Amino acid sequence: MELxxxxxxxxxxxxxxxGYVVYIPERxxxxxxKQAKLxxxxxxxxxxxxxxxxxxANSKKYAIKLPKRLGYLWDDLISKDKQVTLVLEKFTQGV
Structure with missing residues (x-):
């Protein structure tokens, strides 16, 4: 089954x-x-x-680089130690 x-x-x-990065847990x-709508x-x-x-990112973990244009938002979240939830939707080009 493909998600x-x-x-x-x-x-x-x-x-x-x-830049800014989010690391995805190994599980x-x-x-x-490979590509997703975030x-x-x-x-x-x-x-x-x-x-x-x-x-x-290394031999076990994947990561996503976040856009620099939202750096002010990422800096604010980092300074407040806030966590985020990612929603990844499978992206396929064409059709």
Whole structure:
């Protein structure tokens, strides 16, 4: 069975020298698509991000690089130690 949507709760956002990243826990690896339409849930708000490509952060974990244009929001969440929920919808080009 292939999942069309994946909900990943309680994740932190991290700031690195080249941008902002969210690491996906290992237990979700087998369900991750290569590309996905990303929406972030924060409190009662939905923040549509758009299509993202997941990348291997190390030998076991995947990660998503967040857009720099929302850096002010990511900095605010990091400073308040707030966690977010990711909604990943399978993305297929064409048709």
């Amino acid at each position: 069309q949507q994946l909900l990943i709760p309680k994740l932190n956002i991290y700031k690195h020298k080249d 979700f690896t087998e369900y991750l698509p 929406t972030i849930l924060l409190d009662n708000e939905k923040i549509p991000i758009g299509v993202v490509t997941l990348f291997k």
